[in-house]
Every structure is written in structure tokens, then in C-alpha cells.
Amino acid sequence: DVKVTQSSRYLVKRTGEKVFLECVQDMDHENMFWYRQDPGLGLRLIYFSYDVKMKEKGDIPEGYSVSREKKERFSLILESASTNQTSMYLCASTSAQDRTQGEQFFGPGTRLTVL
Amino acid sequence: LAKTTQPISMDSYEGQEVNITCSHNNIATNDYITWYQQFPSQGPRFIIQGYKTKVTNEVASLFIPADRKSSTLSLPRVSLSDTAVYYCLVGNSGTYKYIFGTGTRLKVLA
Numbered sequence: 001d002v003k004v005t006q007s008s009r010y011l012v013k014r015t016g017e018k019v020f021l022e023c024v025q026d027m028d029h030e031n032m033f034w035y036r037q038d039p040g041l042g043l044r045l046i047y048f049s050y051d052v053k054m055k056e057k058g059d060i061p062e063g064y065s066v067s068r069e070k071k072e073r074f075s076l077i078l079e080s081a082s083t084n085q086t087s088m089y090l091c092a093s094t095s096a097q098d099r100t101q102g103e104q105f106f107g108p109g110t111r112l113t114v115l
Numbered sequence: 116l117a118k119t120t121q122p123i124s125m126d127s128y129e130g131q132e133v134n135i136t137c138s139h140n141n142i143a144t145n146d147y148i149t150w151y152q153q154f155p156s157q158g159p160r161f162i163i164q165g166y167k168t169k170v171t172n173e174v175a176s177l178f179i180p181a182d183r184k185s186s187t188l189s190l191p192r193v194s195l196s197d198t199a200v201y202y203c204l205v206g207n208s209g210t211y212k213y214i215f216g217t218g219t220r221l222k223v224l225a
Contacts, residue, residue: 044215046210058212090159091158092158100149102206104161105162106157106159109158
């Protein structure tokens with residue numbers, strides 16, 4: 001069974017802290033994505049990566065960076081957390097063999113609270 | 116990227132067929148239509164995808180008219196466990212981007 005795991009289900013941080021959210025997939029997928037989900041706004045794409053060390057900005061990259069040093073791992077970094085980054089963060093992956101890139105496999109999410 | 120419009124919420128009763136329609140007037144020639152299901156405190160889960168006409172799998176059917184400006188997800192004989200948020204997306208591999216809107220919150224009543 002395919003699996004995407006995220007390092008934490010719940011996380012509480014203070015304003016100004018550096019925050020790392022980790023995502024690991026065991027499906028040998030080339031493409032990985034980070035979204036945030038907020039009430040009334042749906043899911044919004046922060047960054048995606050289509051290969052190791054490759055990344056592209058999504059719709060809301062401001063305040064975030066990413067790292068992909070290994071194929072199975074995609075990290076989201078909040079350099080200096082702010083209260084408006086309190087949200088649910090979802091990681092997803094797809095295979096490059098998926099011609100449409102439509103079947104994304106999601107992790108369970110990390111609910112981040114910034115105080 | 117094509118924007119989608121769906122009803123915010125729907126109620127249904129157990130055993131009924133539920134149809135959720137999504138509007139995507141600006142769909143591009145290369146775009147596919149994809150539906151996801153999301154339960155509380157979980158990530159979305161892929162349900163079905165199509166390009167035109169009708170697609171059916173063990174979970175749902177997807178109806179797409181010839182002009183492709185809308186699509187309808189059909190869930191046969193829903194149960195309480197189908198209570199979830201359903202998202203309609205359009206996109207294609209060229210962009211790697213799919214827009215998840217606010218979805219349709221389906222509540223199945225006993």
C-alpha cells in the first residue's frame with residue numbers, strides 16, 4: 001500500500017522560530033508537493049518539486065522554502081514562523097508516469113499552530 | 116488555470132444516489148477533471164478522473180458533457196461514511212498545478 005508520511009500530526013511553535021516539516025514517500029515518486037489548507041480557502045499550493053534538488057514556487061511561496069536532497073523526502077521550512085502561518089500543512093506525491101499528474105497521494109497532514 | 120465552482124454543501128440520506136456538479140467554464144483542451152474526497156483530519160484521497168464522456172470505477176461515476184464545461188460526480192447509494200468534503204479539480208501534466216477549491220461538504224443523514 002502506498003504511503004506518504006509526515007513527521008508530526010500536531011506542532012506548536014512560537015513566533016520567530018524556524019520550523020521544519022518533513023514528508024517522506026515510499027512510492028519512488030518523482031514529484032512532491034506542499035499545500036496548506038485553511039477554512040474557506042481550500043488547499044493552496046506552496047511549492048512543488050519534480051526531481052531531487054529541483055523546486056518550483058506554487059501560488060503562495062512567500063515565507064516558505066523547501067529542500068529536496070533525496071528523492072523520497074521533501075521538507076518545508078518556515079524560516080521565521082508567524083501567526084498567519086498557523087494552518088494545516090499537507091504533503092503529496094505523484095509519479096512522473098502519471099500522464100495527467102492528477103492522482104496525488106496525500107499524507108495525513110500536520111496541524112501547525114504558531115503562538 | 117481553469118477555476119472550478121461547486122456547491123458549498125449538500126445533504127443526502129443513506130441509500131440515495133448523490134450527484135455533485137462542478138462548473139469549469141475555462142477548461143483547456145489538455146485539462147483533465149479529477150475528484151478527491153477528504154475526511155476530517157486526513158489528506159484528500161483520489162476518487163476518479165476523466166477527460167470526456169463517462170468514467171466509472173468501484174467507488175463513483177464521472178459524467179462529462181461534450182463541451183466539458185462542467186462535470187458531475189455520482190455516488191451511488193451513499194452511506195454515513197461518505198460524509199466528507201469533495202473537491203473537483205482541473206489541470207494537466209504540463210503545469211503540475213491543480214487548483215483545489217473549497218469543495219462541497221456532503222453530509223449523509225441516517
